[in-house]
Amino acid sequence: MNLMDQSLGQLARQIPGATRVFEAHRVDFCCAGNRTLRTAAAAAGLDAEAVAAELQALQARGAQVDEPDLRQFSDEALVELVLNRYHAVHREQLPELIRLASRVEQVHGDREGCPHGLAEHLNTMAQELESHMRKEEMVLFPLIVRGQGARAGMPIGVMRAEHDEHGAALQRLYELTNDITLPRGACTTWHALYAGLKAFRDDLVTHIHIENNILFERFAPAAVH
Incomplete structure (x- = not known):
């Protein structure tokens, strides 16, 4: 093709x-x-x-290209990868990003390019992502690990819909930060914040890709259009 x-x-x-x-x-x-x-x-x-x-x-x-072929991972190995590399990491990333964003907004609120509303947006993302990850950890992933993934069509559909919401939240993050672009003369805290945002963005995109395009496809293939 x-x-x-x-x-x-x-x-x-x-x-x-x-x-x-x-x-x-x-x-x-x-x-x-x-x-x-x-x-x-x-x-x-x-x-x-x-x-x-x-x-x-x-x-x-x-x-x-030195990248593992995730298609060769077992269901259990993919679940373990998602839990350890992405769920655990997001739970470390977001509280620090919220702290840094709050600091930048407090200190540099009068500067052009200040990401007003970013801390609040990240806090909302953290709450929604935590709810999403707990659903996977308590419902979907146990089904898959028990070899019952074929019965997981409904929860997979819910998770995919929530992934779309995470994608929309990332778009809003780009709008608030001028595509995560630092203004001239940004302070050290601002640099740390935007570096952290880029790492979080990359991790979340890869996290969703692994689930939507690899793990979930094994049990509920998405229609191509």
Whole structure:
């Protein structure tokens, strides 16, 4: 099949490094991974053939990209990865980001480019993400680990819908921070905040990608459009 007619999720699963290409072009491959490359590129005003060419180049040297093939992970190993690498890390990241954002807003509230409302937005994200992760930990993941993933269509649908909400929250975060871009003369705390936001953004995007495009696809494949 032509790469342009495959879904972003399929491409992200199959081509090592594809996620970096999508990130560079600001193409949502985690929450909207069921769109074809052709559809997603058209919506973003991108040249689909040029993006496909980048992916083909990655395919050609795929064995040289030092990334684990998550498709080869067992269900249990994927769940363990999500819990240890993403759930635990988000719970460490967000309280510190909220603290830093509050500090920047308090000290630099009169400066142009100050991310007013960021601390409140991060606090809301933290609450929603915590609720989401607890549902996975208490309901969905135990089903999968017990080998009952085929019965998990309904909770998977709920988790995918909540992932879409997390994606919308990330878009709002970009709006508040000018795409996480520091203003000239930003202080050390501001630098630390935006570095932390970028790490959190990258982790959350990868977290959702692993669930939507790899783990959930094993039990409730999303329709490609």
